[in-house]
Amino acid sequence: MRITVDNVQSKDIIELLTFHHENMFSLSPPESAHVLDLEEMKDPSITLWSVWIDEELAGCGALKELDKGHGEIKSMRTYPKFLRRGVASRMLKVIIEEAKLRNYRNLSLETGTPEPFLPAQKLYQSHGFEYCPPFASYVEDPYSVFMTKVL
Template sequence: MIIEERPWDDPAGVRLRAAQVAELDERYGGEDHEPGEAPSAGDVDVFLVALDDREPVGCGALRRLDEHSAEIKRMYVTPHARGTGVATALLRALEERAAARGWPLLRLETGTEQPDARRFYEREGYRQIPLFGAYEGSELSVCYERTLS
């Protein structure tokens, strides 16, 4: 597996994010499941694509929150690649890039209908926190954070 930093508008990344949105639309029964501002090329600092045998199988991004923290956005692994270590490798690569930029605190939002994602982040050392920023008041959001060592 290879993890590459790519531009936000990279075609493989666009396809992966579209697949993620379709899956979330299905889980939540519609399109209204993302509070806050959607990430864009203008505010994403890091975008990674995981490739297995040259096939894009996952992605993840970092969006800076402030001087010392960033938010993990658009973590996604294709269904056939789940359970193979892609998500863990992507998360570690994002954490390494955050640390290199001086962002020791990572936060993220996932949803109430994503128990698999919640288990994954908890297993990887993220702890549940009160809803932050645009997620405050959302009935669909669950937020986590981890301080990198």
């Protein structure tokens, strides 16, 4: 498994992010789907990584700087073919380490509440994230949960 900093220009990463975007909108109402589109993913405050198994794209994850002490995990996605192979856990470790290198005090995220999001919540909990109130510009929403990890 190889993890590398990426951008939103290759065909492979565009297809994965498009799949992710469409899936998020299929699981939550539009006002509750906080997934970034391809243009938003190009923002300089966001670092994107891709995860490769052999020469095949298996997943991705991103870190958005909210301010000098706070980062947010965005666009964590594993292709279904690669589920339960440690892709998300490895990606999450890379993001946590990068957040520490940047001297963030907190690393936070928003994820969904419907059943398909429960594995993601369990993954984040297993890496020390705890439920928290909404952060940044998020508001209470029955389709969202918020989690944070003090670094």
